[in-house]
Amino acid sequence: xxxxxxxxxxxxxxxxxxxxxxxxxxxxxxxxxxxxxxxxxxxxxxxxxxxxxxxxxxxxxxxxxxxxxxxxxxxxxxxxxxxxxxxxxxxxxxxxxxxxxxxxxxxxxxxxxxxxxxxxxxxxxxxxxxxxxxxxxxxxxxxxxxxxxxxxxxxxxxxxxxxxxxxxxxxxxxxxxxxxxxxxxxxxxxxxxxxxxxxxxxxxxxxxxxxxxxxxxxxxxxxxxxxxxxxxxxxxxxxxxxxxxxxxxxxxxxxxxxxxxxxxxxxxxxxxxxxxxxxxxxxxxxxxxxxxxxxxxxxxxxxxxxxxxxxxxxxxxxxxxxxxxxx
Numbered sequence: 384x385x386x387x388x389x390x391x392x393x394x395x396x397x398x399x400x401x402x403x404x405x406x407x408x409x410x411x412x413x414x415x416x417x418x419x420x421x422x423x424x425x426x427x428x429x430x431x432x433x434x435x436x437x438x439x440x441x442x443x444x445x446x447x448x449x450x451x452x453x454x455x456x457x458x459x460x461x462x463x464x465x466x467x468x469x470x471x472x473x474x475x476x477x478x479x480x481x482x483x484x485x486x487x488x489x490x491x492x493x494x495x496x497x498x499x500x501x502x503x504x505x506x507x508x509x510x511x512x513x514x515x516x517x518x519x520x521x522x523x524x525x526x527x528x529x530x531x532x533x534x535x536x537x538x539x540x541x542x543x544x545x546x547x548x549x550x551x552x553x554x555x556x557x558x559x560x561x562x563x564x565x566x567x568x569x570x571x572x573x574x575x576x577x578x579x580x581x582x583x584x585x586x587x588x589x590x591x592x593x594x595x596x597x598x599x600x601x602x603x604x605x606x607x608x609x610x611x612x613x614x615x616x617x618x619x620x621x622x623x624x625x626x627x628x629x630x631x632x633x634x635x636x637x638x639x640x641x642x643x644x645x646x647x648x649x650x651x652x653x654x655x656x657x658x659x660x661x662x663x664x665x666x667x668x669x670x671x672x673x674x675x676x677x678x679x680x681x682x683x684x685x686x687x688x689x690x691x692x693x694x695x696x697x698x699x700x701x702x703x704x705x706x707x708x709x710x
């Protein structure tokens with residue numbers, strides 16, 4: 384049996400993870416990797432509980448960024464029809480439906496490069512206040528934020544801000560040229576300073592190497608504190624984007640990434656996110672076993688397909704797992 388001790392594996396939170404240490408964890412024999420991921424998972428979480436989250440696109444398409452995976456980019460010809468910012472009441476109606484369906488977090492995404500002060504930002508603040516009044520956690524992903532904008536979102540009651548790193552720093556410029564890695568990290572710092580929790584992860588299956596996946600996990604693990612939520616996305620190969628012809632992510636590769644994230648980021652909620660529509664029930668169960676304990680539920684993730692809520696609840700019931708209770 385492979386000796387785990389030389390890797391200095393511990394269920395406690397650490398910020399000294401190096402690329403080489405993470406690579407060694409990721410490369411463990413699969414049974415050892417899952418065993419240790421489960422050990423860590425059970426130390427910090429209920430292994431049979433999954434948080435249900437709902438994600439709504441509140442402003443769709445026309446984004447000036449050139450993220451190679453994104454059908455909302457104005458740089459590519461895709462099936463996405465641009466749509467302006469939704470009315471506050473439309474958003475709150477969707478939030479009520481999410482709450483009634485068992486979601487504990489409602490996430491609002493706008494296809495902006497950065498937040499601009501003015502009427503639309505004021506509307507977003509009103510949305511945040513409304514979502515919180517329903518008893519839901521409120522999350523936003525709006526692009527880059529200044530410190531002052533983050534402060535105002537915090538004052539409105541925002542629970543979490545999503546700002547993904549997408550991939551490891553060495554591969555990043557192959558995916559995005561309109562925003563730097565450092566700019567992403569700066570927004571994360573602004574969110575932290577405003578007292579808002581951080582939701583930050585990335586995407587696999589974009590043609591990156593194993594070293595790039597390790598680099599992403601290292602960048603996340605070196606944040607202090609670690610992100611409270613870590614979405615691990617499998618590339619959705621959207622027609623019209625530069626990555627549309629890439630092969631799907633291998634299920635074992637996905638489970639390895641989830642398990643390694645669980646070990647390196649022990650207290651974070653590891654969210655099985657985009658790409659789940661293409662995963663079998665067996666693959667999703669394997670990812671839960673590897674340490675995933677949060678999913679987006681509902682028919683769409685912004686503009687990409689996603690399993691519907693009834694299907695998700697049926698799977699959890701089949702596995703003897705439960706949704707995190709709405710408080």
